[in-house]
Amino acid sequence: MSANVAAHDDHHDHGPEKGIVRWIVTTNHKDIGTLYLAFALVMFFVGGTMALIIRSELFEPGMQFVDPQFFNSMTTMHALVMVFGAVMPAFVGLANWQIPMMIGAPDMALPRMNNMSFWMLVAGVLLLASTLFMEGGAPAGGWTLYPPLVLQTGDALPFAIFSVHLLGISSIMGAINVIATIFNMRAPGMTLMKMPLFVWTWLITAFLLIAIMPVFAGAVTMLLTDRFFDTSFFDAAGGGDPVLYQHIFWFFGHPEVYVMILPTFGVASTIIPVFARKPLFGYASMVYATAAIAFLSFIVWAHHMFTVGMPVAGELYFMYATMLIAVPTGVKIFNWTATMWKGAMTFETPMLFSIAFVVLFTMGGFTGLMMAVAPVDFQYHDTYFIVAHFHYTLVPASIFILMAAGYFWLPKWTGNMYNERIGKLHFWLSAISVNILFFPQHFLGLAGMPRRIPDYAVQFADWNMISSIGAFIYGFSQLLFVYIVIDTIRGGTGEKVTDEVWEDAKKHSLEWTLPSPPPYHSFTTPPEKIPTEHF
Amino acid sequence: MSTSDAYYIPHKAVWPVIGTLGLMVTLAGFANYLNGSSIGPAMMIAGLTLFIVMLAGWFTLQAGESESGMYNHGVGISYRMGMMWFIFSEIMFFAVFFGTLWYTRNLSVEWLAGFGDGPGRATNDLLWSGFEGGWPTNGPGEVGGEYEPMGAFGLPLLNTIILLSSGVTCEWAHHGLLKKNRQQLIKGLIATVSLGFLFVLCQAYEYHEAYTEMGLTLGSGIYGSTFFMLTGFHGFHVCVGAIILSVVLFRSWKGHFTPENHFAFEGAAWYWHFVDVVWLGLFIFVYLM
Ligand code: HEM
Numbered sequence: 024m025s026a027n028v029a030a031h032d033d034h035h036d037h038g039p040e041k042g043i044v045r046w047i048v049t050t051n052h053k054d055i056g057t058l059y060l061a062f063a064l065v066m067f068f069v070g071g072t073m074a075l076i077i078r079s080e081l082f083e084p085g086m087q088f089v090d091p092q093f094f095n096s097m098t099t100m101h102a103l104v105m106v107f108g109a110v111m112p113a114f115v116g117l118a119n120w121q122i123p124m125m126i127g128a129p130d131m132a133l134p135r136m137n138n139m140s141f142w143m144l145v146a147g148v149l150l151l152a153s154t155l156f157m158e159g160g161a162p163a164g165g166w167t168l169y170p171p172l173v174l175q176t177g178d179a180l181p182f183a184i185f186s187v188h189l190l191g192i193s194s195i196m197g198a199i200n201v202i203a204t205i206f207n208m209r210a211p212g213m214t215l216m217k218m219p220l221f222v223w224t225w226l227i228t229a230f231l232l233i234a235i236m237p238v239f240a241g242a243v244t245m246l247l248t249d250r251f252f253d254t255s256f257f258d259a260a261g262g263g264d265p266v267l268y269q270h271i272f273w274f275f276g277h278p279e280v281y282v283m284i285l286p287t288f289g290v291a292s293t294i295i296p297v298f299a300r301k302p303l304f305g306y307a308s309m310v311y312a313t314a315a316i317a318f319l320s321f322i323v324w325a326h327h328m329f330t331v332g333m334p335v336a337g338e339l340y341f342m343y344a345t346m347l348i349a350v351p352t353g354v355k356i357f358n359w360t361a362t363m364w365k366g367a368m369t370f371e372t373p374m375l376f377s378i379a380f381v382v383l384f385t386m387g388g389f390t391g392l393m394m395a396v397a398p399v400d401f402q403y404h405d406t407y408f409i410v411a412h413f414h415y416t417l418v419p420a421s422i423f424i425l426m427a428a429g430y431f432w433l434p435k436w437t438g439n440m441y442n443e444r445i446g447k448l449h450f451w452l453s454a455i456s457v458n459i460l461f462f463p464q465h466f467l468g469l470a471g472m473p474r475r476i477p478d479y480a481v482q483f484a485d486w487n488m489i490s491s492i493g494a495f496i497y498g499f500s501q502l503l504f505v506y507i508v509i510d511t512i513r514g515g516t517g518e519k520v521t522d523e524v525w526e527d528a529k530k531h532s533l534e535w536t537l538p539s540p541p542p543y544h545s546f547t548t549p550p551e552k553i554p555t556e557h558f
Numbered sequence: 559m560s561t562s563d564a565y566y567i568p569h570k571a572v573w574p575v576i577g578t579l580g581l582m583v584t585l586a587g588f589a590n591y592l593n594g595s596s597i598g599p600a601m602m603i604a605g606l607t608l609f610i611v612m613l614a615g616w617f618t619l620q621a622g623e624s625e626s627g628m629y630n631h632g633v634g635i636s637y638r639m640g641m642m643w644f645i646f647s648e649i650m651f652f653a654v655f656f657g658t659l660w661y662t663r664n665l666s667v668e669w670l671a672g673f674g675d676g677p678g679r680a681t682n683d684l685l686w687s688g689f690e691g692g693w694p695t696n697g698p699g700e701v702g703g704e705y706e707p708m709g710a711f712g713l714p715l716l717n718t719i720i721l722l723s724s725g726v727t728c729e730w731a732h733h734g735l736l737k738k739n740r741q742q743l744i745k746g747l748i749a750t751v752s753l754g755f756l757f758v759l760c761q762a763y764e765y766h767e768a769y770t771e772m773g774l775t776l777g778s779g780i781y782g783s784t785f786f787m788l789t790g791f792h793g794f795h796v797c798v799g800a801i802i803l804s805v806v807l808f809r810s811w812k813g814h815f816t817p818e819n820h821f822a823f824e825g826a827a828w829y830w831h832f833v834d835v836v837w838l839g840l841f842i843f844v845y846l847m
């Protein structure tokens with residue numbers, strides 16, 4: 024680790040370019056972070072609109088608004104947009120903003136590649152979005168793109184496949200950048216075990232990304248050749264096997280869900296100690312638990328395929344291996360709770376979202392554990408129960424924590440305070456409606472309602488209606504967040520925040536030692552003192 | 559603080575956007591072409607041109623900056639890490655196809671043939687009775703018709719020798735660079751690049767044989783699929799590696815690189831060794847076994 028002092032190609036002008044050009048050619052970690060976050064927020068509403076189309080159709084039994092093909096396109100595109108367009112980019116945006124500031128670096132290690140990884144993301148999403156307007160409609164076989172069904176897609180298929188390639192390139196470049204930055208740009212004295220947990224979780228996430236994105240790329244490449252170049256990878260007549268696709272996809276797919284949750288854990292571990300006014304409980308065990316989860320995530324993939332007809336030995340192995348994940352996950356939940364125990368807690372909006380995350384994520388974890396039991400998963404599989412499971416792990420977990428991160432760091436980034444009253448309103452509306460939205464889906468699933476269908480038997484009507492009402496409340500309350508972000512950027516409450524914004528935040532992490540807003544290049548000379556609160 | 563001991567942070571970058579645009583247009587063009595639309599090829603040519611312009615421009619920029627001493631030790635480390643993890647991602651990409659070969663060959667073809675106590679039995683009885691499995695196979699449907707599998711000795715063995723020797727010449731060039739022996743550096747690189755392209759030529763000849771004489775095509779069931787995908791992606795990587803090494807050769811000619819500062823050479827050499835090792839895997843698992 025060397026002392027990294029920044030040098031620039033232009034010594035007279037340390038500020039950004041003017042106008043729109045600034046955003047296109049920028050290599051600055053904050054600019055790129057902002058681009059990622061803004062893009063993710065837009066995609067959150069694009070994906071959200073699709074979700075509301077789905078929930079409108081499901082408000083009542085019978086066909087109301089859309090035809091089944093389009094409905095299936097919506098479920099497929101909603102998932103792809105949310106995963107690859109909203110959640111992942113949002114965390115990359117946070118990484119861009121925070122990692123250099125948290126480790127005392129001037130910028131990311133590979134600034135030009137940083138720019139490219141953002142634009143590759145935009146290119147990938149553009150290709151994906153273009154499929155909505157194509158002959159045969161957007162992909163409608165589910166976000167998992169299982170053959171042989173997905174091979175029946177119309178003109179959209181090659182576009183969707185190439186979109187996955189571009190998104191993969193984007194993620195790999197972003198991940199390489201994170202790794203190089205963390206290994207190479209830390210300030211003197213910032214040893215690995217002094218890094219804030221957000222940095223740690225991102226480091227591990229980056230390894231996951233580099234290992235899995237090429238796997239997804241390989242899988243969809245085989246779809247492409249099966250459809251257009253006569254290969255038989257997933258065709259039994261030629262000696263291939265459609266189940267092979269599922270194995271490859273989930274080898275990617277399961278770690279992929281951890282790509283979305285590990286940085287979530289990192290942010291939660293950063294926010295909770297600040298508002299509990301205590302060091303994080305069990306720092307080292309948090310690091311090891313994260314690493315353990317990441318490792319386990321590579322050896323449990325077939326828990327998504329219990330009903331596909333695996334040999335019994337496979338069912339048993341994947342069942343037990345999956346259950347193991349609950350151990351390090353439990354360690355984390357214990358540590359967050361222990362951090363709050365006897366803390367001098369205050370409940371500002373970021374803390375509210377974080378506490379809700381701990382509670383609601385635990386619920387998602389428990390349903391995961393239920394589904395990990397192979398024999399009973401035969402009942403849950405492909406029902407709304409699993410929809411409820413993963414939405415509990417994604418919406419009140421990843422999305423809530425992304426909102427928390429926004430409230431937590433926006434004052435730092437802008438120098439302005441957000442409106443706490445509207446923030447709290449946003450929290451309570453979200454926390455209540457998200458449960459109205461997803462909790463009934465457990466009942467629907469247990470009663471046997473399949474996922475990915477536009478119409479359903481009348482006995483499911485009541486819970487579906489309630490779920491849809493929750494969806495609309497949840498969706499529209501997110502507009503409050505947009506309002507707050509814009510308002511805060513434009514001055515917020517008018518109150519100027521201090522460098523550390525939150526009481527004693529300086530003790531926890533380096534970004535709070537910089538001015539609010541921080542200078543364009545974060546640490547042009549390395550910081551002298553490394554915060555040691557978490558020991 | 560003088561420039562040489564500070565971490566260099568470029569201020570703006572135009573090439574990344576241009577490269578992205580190039581790649582996006584190329585892929586959109588390719589997709590259009592696959593869908594049978596007539597604007598596909600034109601888009602692909604336009605996109606590729608843009609992409610190549612980007613490569614040339616970006617590399618020239620980097621080489622210039624490197625030669626004028628703007629990269630300190632720390633920047634060098636970042637680049638090396640970048641290259642290392644990029645190669646790791648490539649390994650994972652190849653792992654998918656090796657995994658596919660293993661899975662089909664050892665599991666799913668056997669199941670289709672009714673071995674094991676899994677669902678294979680019924681599948682075989684009901685759908686493909688009479689299918690006996692084994693490898694190579696083009697499946698119970700005999701997709702693609704009669705074919706002759708590719709042998710290991712002859713051209714593939716020769717190709718193994720060619721590629722392994724090119725690894726040696728590449729290291730020899732590296733030693734030349736470290737010893738400040740420019741002649742050895744250039745000669746070593748010329749040998750490496752030539753062997754690389756020779757390999758590609760042999761491979762092309764082998765493909766030609768397969769298609770015209772042996773009836774072995776990409777459409778020859780799972781055997782043809784795995785054979786051509788694995789060797790094809792590898793061959794593509796050999797081409798890319800040889801082109802990168804050609805650029806390094808050109809720069810060596812112009813007097814670039816010092817024993818301390820030669821990331822481009824090192825990155826290219828790592829890539830080349832990676833391509834080498836993949837081939838060894840291919841030779842063993844695709845040709846020999
Ligand atoms: C204790 C941890 C967890 C366990 C034991 C677990 C277990 C499972 C199982 C067994 C399934 C397959 C159910 C089926 O298809 O029948 C599943 C699906 C899923 N899980 Fe989890 N899970 C856990 C945590 C998470 C987390 C943290 C996330 C995301 C952040 C997540 C996201 C998903 C998604 C997206 C699916 C559905 C994929 C699909 O079929 O479309 N899970 N989980």
Ligand SMILES: [Cu+2]
Pocket residue numbers: 276277280324326327
């Ligand atoms: Cu999973």
